[in-house]
Amino acid sequence: MGLTPVRLAGVPAAPGVARGPWVHVRRRDLPLGGRVASGAVEDEEARLRDAANAAADDLMALSERVGAEGHEDEAAIFMAHAAMAWDPTLVEVAATRIREQGEDGVAAIQASGASAAAQLAALDDPLLAARSADVLDVADRIARILAGLPTDEVTLADPSVVVAEDLSPSMTATLPREHILGILLEGGSPTAHAAILARAYGIPAVVAAPAALAALAAAGSGADVAIDGGTGEVVVAPDADTVAEFDARAVLHALARSADAAEAGLAAVTTDGVEVTLLANIGTPAEAGPARALGARGVGLFRTEFLFLERSTPPTEDEQAAAYREAVEAFGGDPVTIRLLDIGGDKPIPYLPMPAEENPFLGVRALRLAHDRPEVFVTQLRACYRAAVAGPVKVMAPMVADAGDVMLLLALATRARDELAGEVVAIGPVDLGVMLEIPSAVLSADAWFGNVAFASLGTNDLTQYALAVDRGNPALERYRDAMHPAVLRLIAMAADSAARAGISLSVCGEMGGDPAAALALVGLGVRQLSMGTASLPAVRRAIRGATASTLAETAALALHDRSAAEARARFSALLPA
Numbered sequence: 337m338g339l340t341p342v343r344l345a346g347v348p349a350a351p352g353v354a355r356g357p358w359v360h361v362r363r364r365d366l367p368l369g370g371r372v373a374s375g376a377v378e379d380e381e382a383r384l385r386d387a388a389n390a391a392a393d394d395l396m397a398l399s400e401r402v403g404a405e406g407h408e409d410e411a412a413i414f415m416a417h418a419a420m421a422w423d424p425t426l427v428e429v430a431a432t433r434i435r436e437q438g439e440d441g442v443a444a445i446q447a448s449g450a451s452a453a454a455q456l457a458a459l460d461d462p463l464l465a466a467r468s469a470d471v472l473d474v475a476d477r478i479a480r481i482l483a484g485l486p487t488d489e490v491t492l493a494d495p496s497v498v499v500a501e502d503l504s505p506s507m508t509a510t511l512p513r514e515h516i517l518g519i520l521l522e523g524g525s526p527t528a529h530a531a532i533l534a535r536a537y538g539i540p541a542v543v544a545a546p547a548a549l550a551a552l553a554a555a556g557s558g559a560d561v562a563i564d565g566g567t568g569e570v571v572v573a574p575d576a577d578t579v580a581e582f583d584a585r586a587v588l589h590a591l592a593r594s595a596d597a598a599e600a601g602l603a604a605v606t607t608d609g610v611e612v613t614l615l616a617n618i619g620t621p622a623e624a625g626p627a628r629a630l631g632a633r634g635v636g637l638f639r640t641e642f643l644f645l646e647r648s649t650p651p652t653e654d655e656q657a658a659a660y661r662e663a664v665e666a667f668g669g670d671p672v673t674i675r676l677l678d679i680g681g682d683k684p685i686p687y688l689p690m691p692a693e694e695n696p697f698l699g700v701r702a703l704r705l706a707h708d709r710p711e712v713f714v715t716q717l718r719a720c721y722r723a724a725v726a727g728p729v730k731v732m733a734p735m736v737a738d739a740g741d742v743m744l745l746l747a748l749a750t751r752a753r754d755e756l757a758g759e760v761v762a763i764g765p766v767d768l769g770v771m772l773e774i775p776s777a778v779l780s781a782d783a784w785f786g787n788v789a790f791a792s793l794g795t796n797d798l799t800q801y802a803l804a805v806d807r808g809n810p811a812l813e814r815y816r817d818a819m820h821p822a823v824l825r826l827i828a829m830a831a832d833s834a835a836r837a838g839i840s841l842s843v844c845g846e847m848g849g850d851p852a853a854a855l856a857l858v859g860l861g862v863r864q865l866s867m868g869t870a871s872l873p874a875v876r877r878a879i880r881g882a883t884a885s886t887l888a889e890t891a892a893l894a895l896h897d898r899s900a901a902e903a904r905a906r907f908s909a910l911l912p913a
Contacts, residue, residue, distance in 0.1 A: 339555055339573035346545030348568040349526040350534035351593075351870070353586035354518025355562040355579065358552055359496040363507070366479055372440045381431050384441040387481040391474065392421035395506070402509055413470075413505055413533070413622060420474045426452060427478075441482045449475020467642070469528045473504035492516065497561050499552060508533045518563050520570060522548050535626070535870075540565035548572075596873040600631035604876045610884035612858055614876060615673070615866035617844060621659055624666035627869040631876065634670035634728075636792065636866020637844035638663055640677055640716070649687055650712065656719035664727040671728040673792065673844075673866075674720050675771070676713055678702045678734045688712070702735035706744055710751075717752035717766075724764025732792055736770040736777050739784040745770070746787065771844070773797035778826045778833075785837035792866070793830060795845030799823050817900035818847040819856060824895055824903060831861035842866055851878040852907040858884065859891030859907075881912035 372380045399414035420426060429451065430444035439447070453468035453475075480486070492498070492515035502523040508530040516539055524530060524543035534541040542563045551572045552561060559573040562582040566589065571578050604612045615636030616627035624635070643651045643659055664672045679688070679701065688709065706713045720731050733745045749768055756763050772778050773794035785791065799805065799818045827843075834841035842864035847853040849867030854875045857865060867875060890910065894903040 339559055341575050341578055342551045342555070342572040344545050344548055344551060344570040344572065346520070346542040346548070346563075346568040346570055347526055348564075348566050349521075349524065349531040349543040350519070350539055350541035351566040351589065352518065352538065352540030353562075353564050353566075353582055353589050354497055354540040355574065355582050355586075356517045356560055357494065357496050357557075358499045358520070358559075358561045359492060360549065360552070361498050361500045361503070361507070361511075363476075366442065366446070366476070366483055366485065368443075370440045370443065371438050372434060374438070377435055377438075380434050380441050383482060384430055384434065384445060384478070385427060387441065387445075387478045388421050388427045390481050391477040392418040394477065395421060395474075398506060398509060414509070416620075417470060417474050417505070420471065421478065426471070426475065442479045445475050445478045445482070449479075469502070469525075469530065470505060473506055476504065477506065497563060499549065499561070501549070503530045505530050505533060513537055513539070518542075518565065520545060520548055520561065520563050522546060532623075534565075542568050542570055545570050592873075596630065599873065599876060600629060602631070602876065602880070604879040606858070606879055606882050606884040606887070608883050608885055610858070611863070612879050613842075613864045614872055615842065615844075615864060616872070617849075617866050617868055618663065621662035621666065623869065624663045627872070628667060628670075630869055630872045632667075632670075632869065632872060634667055635663060635672040636842050636848075636864065638672055638674045640675060641679060644677060644679065650715075653715050653719050653722075656716060657722040660719055660723035660729070661726045664723050664729060667727065669727055671730055671767075673730040673732055673769075673842075674723075676703065676716055676731065676733050677705075679705070703733045703741055703745065704735055706748060710748060713748050714752045714755070717749050718756055721753060721756055721763040721766055722761065724766050725762050726764070728767075729764065730767040730769060730790060732769040732771050732790070734771045734794065735774065736772070737774045738776060738780055739787075741777075742770060742784045742787050769839075772830055773801070773845075775802050775826060778830045781830060781833040782836065785833055785839055788839065790840045790842070791830065791834055793827060793841070793843045793845060793847075793862075795823070795827075795843055795847035798826060798845070799847075802826060817904065818845065818850075819853055819894075819904040819907075820900040821895055821897050821903055824856065824860065824891070827857065827862070828860045828891070828895060835861065840864060849875060851875050851911055852904055854878055855882055855887055855907045855910055856891055856894060856903065858882070859887030859889075859894075861888075878911055882910055886910065 395414045395418035399411045402411040402414060426448055429448040433439045433444040433447055449472050453471040456468040492512050495515050495517050497518045497520055498516055499520045502521055519534055519539055519541040521543040522545055526543060531541055531543060540563060542565055548570060555573045562571045562574045562578060564585060604614050613633050615634050616632035617637040618624055618627060618635055619639045620642050643656055660674055720729055723729055736742060745768060767789035769788050769790035771794045772791050795818045799816060802823050803815055803820060805815045831841055841862055843857055843862055844866040848865035849871030851874050854865055855878055858879060890906050894906050897903040
């Protein structure tokens with residue numbers, strides 16, 4: 337009698353279907369950290385610094401290898417990892433532990449990496465929280481060099497589904513891709529760099545699949561495993577029917593990928609001729625290339641926090657200008673919208689100490705910090721003006737509540753521009769705009785929309801504030817739906833105000849990448865939608881299969897629905913089959 341199939345649910349991380357034998361991949365355990373003799377502290381510190389430099393050199397070599405294979409955007413990941421190894425923060429904390437606590441280099445760098453990773457993992461933003469894996473990867477590499485262990489040691493003899501508790505970005509990049517059918521992880525995140533690399537290499541991947549290793553161990557090494565990286569489904573020891581099902585899915589996925597590539601150049605135009613501009617949300621310049629390849633006509637949200645985290649000192653103006661310019665150049669003339677720094681009590685930064693707040697989501701964050709630390713935002717704005725020499729740049733301020741915040745933004749921009757003019761530094765034109773994520777901003781927009789060039793709805797926070805739903809509390813998930821009629825009414829008000837002021841309005845929250853919600857936004861008058869890259873094909877198809885007049889009529893009805901579920905059902909019925 338054959339094995340009974342075991343179905344598991346994970347999180348989709350890289351689209352595609354894989355089926356076949358599996359291999360549990362794991363690195364050799366590091367030795368437990370020890371103590372260093374009191375007379376050898378200076379030598380141990382020197383060993384630590386040498387290992388950090390060696391790790392940085394290894395990572396630069398890996399970056400060059402990945403870039404030479406045609407994955408230039410992904411190569412930037414390892415260039416950033418090399419910068420982490422060179423950055424004094426990680427090593428200095430470890431060196432202090434060697435001096436003050438007598439730990440050896442292996443123990444000290446592991447503790448330093450774990451502390452920095454824990455700070456990142458606690459952040460509410462999943463993109464930034466996922467960077468904790470990068471810090472651990474760099475610290476692990478330094479520790480392995482100190483311990484004399486190989487840093488990249490994974491081999492696969494035959495085509496297999498790679499299974500692991502988690503995979504570091506460097507392990508993912510150095511796996512023999514000709515033998516990888518797919519990747520299945522018990523941990524991990526779809527926003528982690530390991531998942532980003534899997535998507536870049538076209539490797540199906542499922543992450544956060546609890547009990548996967550136990551189920552595979554129970555089935556035995558001779559059993560196959562099937563994964564669907566688009567749905568997160570996992571089947572251990574699939575029977576004949578399941579094999580046929582997943583093989584059919586693989587064929588459909590291949591056809592869908594061909595269709596996505598073929599349609600990437602098509603405009604998102606409704607059947608009655610209304611065009612909607614599709615933009616991308618990105619968190620690093622490396623994400624620009626894949627977004628453009630799937631048809632993004634620019635960037636509607638460039639999160640800049642990645643530049644400010646994982647370091648002991650703020651990024652210089654030159655560093656910022658180079659990063660922004662890289663994204664601008666990648667889009668070849670399409671506009672890139674840069675969001676000013678959005679940090680606060682929920683996104684702490686060591687070199688910007690702020691008092692703890694009981695409710696940081698309603699506290700001193702984002703543009704509100706500019707009252708006490710204007711120089712941080714002036715430097716960032718200077719970098720944006722410099723990057724605008726390479727192409728069209730738009731800059732938007734988060735957490736704008738009223739006209740006073742708008743005047744603050746304009747004053748900061750004027751100061752930045754005047755300083756650069758006085759220094760005879762080349763700059764380009766920049767459109768200034770705001771994020772609409774506080775209900776008061778939407779309700780008062782008519783009074784100050786004439787002072788800005790554009791506005792973008794941050795529907796994640798707008799929903800949180802309008803519905804009194806903490807985004808970080810999973811117990812409230814059933815309340816958190818941007819299709820709630822109250823949120824739709826706020827969006828309708830914003831669209832009407834923007835039309836009266838003659839400025840453009842976009843959406844950059846998760847709502848823009850939800851096909852049913854995207855149809856609602858078009859029906860409410862929004863003509864620019866920004867979203868994660870993976871959502872572009874489905875949203876484009878939804879819009880191309882809809883009629884704008886019907887969407888407007890449906891939106892008018894949805895404003896009077898009693899619940900988010902009712903409004904969502906209206907637009908779900910309009911999605912293509």
